[in-house]
Amino acid sequence: MIVYILKVQAVLPIHSDPLVVVEGLEKIYSGKIHALKGISFKVYPGEIFGLIGPNGAGKTTTLRIIATILSPTRGDALVDGFSVSKNPGEVRKRISYLPEEAGAYKYLTGYEFLEFIAGFFAENIEDRNNMVREAVKISGLGDKIHDKIKTYSKGMLRRLLIAKTLMIKPKLAILDEPTSGLDVINAMRVRKIIKSYSREYNVTVLLSSHNMLEVEFLCDRVAIIHEGRIIAEGSPVELKTKYEASNLEEVFMKIVGEE
């Protein structure tokens, strides 16, 4: 019996303090659009956590508040113990944010762009070169890294931007719709990059997606957002079991259908 308990403990994930604590977030745009109506969740170190939900649910608003780009109307979010409202500077030191519609300087090559961005974060040339080397590897662009960004396809650009976001090894990577607009092959590549990078460097990832099926492959835990509220939270397996569904889309439809 003792042996059995020890074995079980060895395989259970041991959670430390959460890296991200979101509490009662509300956002009202222009005094009338109630985009978030009290969002609360926690993300633990090393996790890939997905905010999923349909268009307009409030995913981007939540991510932008955690990335300190937008102020909440009420509530707060803490990253590594620092409040986005009271200590945004400390939060920014710990995060790397990839917006959904991010672009890059199209007249630079991919390599020059990575060097340029790494220059803001690296403490010396060696550090910068290491970051760029890492990013080239993450991007998987091979020799194309030396081509001008204006010649890149959407998938290549997204891979470059994901590499740029991850190369600084942030405590928290915030990725808004990382695979949006990509074809199946490029979306799969990006998902693999995120997963392997998070595991290798223990980078915590908070991402959003309206593609509930892809999130099952990628995320350890998810929160489903609908009309500014979290309507379900757990691992994909937990949610599918609880709602007797074969995928997260079905979970969503079952919950929303019951409302």
Ligand SMILES: Nc1ncnc2c1ncn2[C@@H]1O[C@H](COP(=O)(O)OP(=O)(O)OP(=O)(O)O)[C@@H](O)[C@H]1O
């Ligand atoms: N700057 C803004 N001004 C006014 N309303 C806004 C603004 N940004 C977002 N909204 C509204 O807030 C709500 C939530 O939008 P948000 O972009 O956070 O949703 P989302 O889940 O990210 O959607 P999508 O998947 O379409 O990107 C929507 O009703 C949207 O129209």
